[in-house]
Amino acid sequence: xxxxxxxxxxxxxxxxxxxxxxxxxxxxxxxxxxxxxxxxxxxxxxxxxxxxxxxxxxxxxxxxxxxxxxxxxxxxxxxxxxxxxxxxxxxxxxxxxxxxxxxxxxxxxxxxxxxxxxxxxxxxxxxxxxxxxxxxxxxxxxxxxxxxxxxxxxxxxxxxxxxxxxxxxxxxxxxxxxxxxxxxxxxxxxxxxxxxxxxxxxxxxxxxxxxxxxxxxxxxxxxxxxxxxxxxx
Numbered sequence: 001x002x003x004x005x006x007x008x009x010x011x012x013x014x015x016x017x018x019x020x021x022x023x024x025x026x027x028x029x030x031x032x033x034x035x036x037x038x039x040x041x042x043x044x045x046x047x048x049x050x051x052x053x054x055x056x057x058x059x060x061x062x063x064x065x066x067x068x069x070x071x072x073x074x075x076x077x078x079x080x081x082x083x084x085x086x087x088x089x090x091x092x093x094x095x096x097x098x099x100x101x102x103x104x105x106x107x108x109x110x111x112x113x114x115x116x117x118x119x120x121x122x123x124x125x126x127x128x129x130x131x132x133x134x135x136x137x138x139x140x141x142x143x144x145x146x147x148x149x150x151x152x153x154x155x156x157x158x159x160x161x162x163x164x165x166x167x168x169x170x171x172x173x174x175x176x177x178x179x180x181x182x183x184x185x186x187x188x189x190x191x192x193x194x195x196x197x198x199x200x201x202x203x204x205x206x207x208x209x210x211x212x213x214x215x216x217x218x219x220x221x222x223x224x225x226x227x228x229x230x231x232x233x
Contacts, residue, residue, distance in 0.1 A: 013087055021088075025112060032075045033116035038068035039216060041124040043153040045134035046071060052130060063207060063215025067128075068120055081109045117149075118156050126216055127157055129192055136187065151187060158191055193223050 016023045016031075040059065044052045049071055056067035089101035121127060129135075135150050195203075199222050207218040 013083055023084075025108065028080070029112045029116055032077075032080050033113060034073070035116070035119055035123065036068055036073055037066070038120075038123075039065045039125050040067040041121050041127045041153075042067050042069055042130065043127060043135075043150060043157075044069075044130040045132065045147060045150065047134040048130055048132055051132075055130075059215070062204065062209070063218070064209050065215045068124060070117070070120075074116070077109050077113045080112075081105060084109065113149075114152060117153060118160070121153065121156055122160050126219075127192075128195075129154065129157075129189065131189075154187055154189060154192075158188065195219075195223075199223065 013023060016027045018024050040056075042052055042056065049069070052069055053072065056069055056072075059065045059067055084105045085097055085102055089097045089105055091098045135147065199219075202222050203219050206222070207213070207215060209215075
């Protein structure tokens with residue numbers, strides 16, 4: 001399902017060079033983290049990747065909805081970081097890296113990834129957060145996550161502009177850090193609507209692609225609506 005969206009990896013940093021010691025950050029972002037036309041952004045732990053891919057396939061086959069899964073389309077930021085470090089962050093002939101230089105390179109790559117994630121989330125109509133033990137750590141802190149990227153995605157979802165469904169539909173017509181678990185983040189998901197097994201079954205049973213309509217409209221009609229949601233429809 002994602003083969004046509006996979007961009008060709010451009011690992012030769014010379015192709016992004018503005019000068020001998022300067023790279024074009026915008027060009028790198030476009031190549032490594034391209035923006036893909038999708039209706040749903042799925043926030044998940046990479047440990048659940050196979051389950052999420054199965055879910056995305058189901059959403060596409062049943063509802064005609066295309067989901068964005070970063071690991072299926074984007075290149076790993078750690079690979080990009082290694083390429084930049086090898087070129088700019090060497091520590092003489094010792095074969096090691098400069099700690100100070102690596103701090104800067106890591107900041108640049110993480111900024112590129114964060115901006116690309118925010119843009120992708122802003123252009124999709126719906127966000128699904130996959131709540132599993134891999135994404136939430138309930139042993140020590142309730143609703144806490146050890147993944148900085150899951151924390152970032154949920155935090156971004158609180159701040160993104162809430163656009164009307166019509167604006168999303170018109171536009172679509174026109175056109176690995178989880179291994180470091182020493183820091184936990186309080187995860188605020190109160191602004192997200194829970195899709196219970198009952199709601200999921202009702203959505204599944206009540207929609208047919210042959211009958212026309214939009215798959216997400218069917219979901220929205222089932223979810224409990226709050227007063228702030230009325231202006232979006």
